Amino acid sequence: MPTPSSSKPRARSAPAAVRPDVAPKKAPTQSRAVETYERILATAAALLGEVGIERLSTNLICKRLGLTPPALYQYFPNKYAILHELGQRLMLRQNELLEPWATPATMALPEARFARSMAEMFLETVRLTEQMPAGVWVTRALRAVPSLQDVRNRSHDQVTELLLGAFLAAHPAVDAARARLCIRLAIDALYAAQELLFDDPTQLPEAVADVMSEMVAGQLARLRRSAA
Structure with missing residues (x-):
């Protein structure tokens, strides 16, 4: 016969939150790549002041820059990696x-x-x-x-x-x-x-x-x- 404690379902522990990758994908070396890298950071900083942390997104950065998302993702996997570099x-x-x-x-x-x-x-x-x-x-x-x-x-x-x-x-x-x-x-x-x-x-x-x-x-x- 089960004891009162054993008859109760065990509470499951909450899974650990998965933190986004904040490491840049690659460092630019050629002058044009450095310029793009710095423009991404400058645009993200400008938008951050306009829309705040939550509304900032890589799509918004790309739209402001006239840059395709794949071009941005060559350097940063997500907005948190950009904020990490700014920080x-x-x-x-x-x-x-x-x-x-x-x-x-x-x-x-x-x-x-x-x-x-x-x-x-x-x-x-x-x-x-x-x-x-x-x-x-x-x-x-x-x-x-x-x-x-x-x-x-x-x-x-x-x-x-x-x-x-x-x-x-x-x-x-x-x-x-x-x-x-x-x-x-x-x-x-x-x-x-x-x-x-x-x-x-x-x-x-x-x-x-x-x-x-x-x-x-x-x-x-x-x-x-x-x-x-």
Whole structure:
């Protein structure tokens, strides 16, 4: 006689979601192919700003470009691969802006001056993102589309190591694991503050920059004091 538990049908686990392939099919080498590749990216960025993530499609890109779908599919298997490339370019530009700032000298600044310096860097990053083709929409896509989130995560990991190296060079006595965690959380918090500005235009960029930078500077200052 079956027990009450065995008489119930077992719930089936939901199948894992299949993520689209985001790897480009091939890199262009000849000048005409490079031009087509860049036109696809530029057109996708323009359309992304016009129609948003959901309505963007390879057919729409081809129609705007006067390109056949097979010609586009030589380079990108789907729209997510195009967004992936746009996301990588945005993250690269943001990281290039950050590199000259991320030095031991910056990390050794007194708390108030460090917070001010970080606020200025934050505002420069916001301006850069707004000036990049569809930079705001690409930022949203990196957050909203699961297959694109690795672009942001990899970039944040790279920035964490960059800042950590500078911070430890300036303060070698601090706990390295604790410092890495603080910096990683700070990067995510600053990125969330940037998204807040894009999603809520009523927020004042300078006010958001000041509050976030003071929070981060305060945490890093406590870490420095704990090792003194």
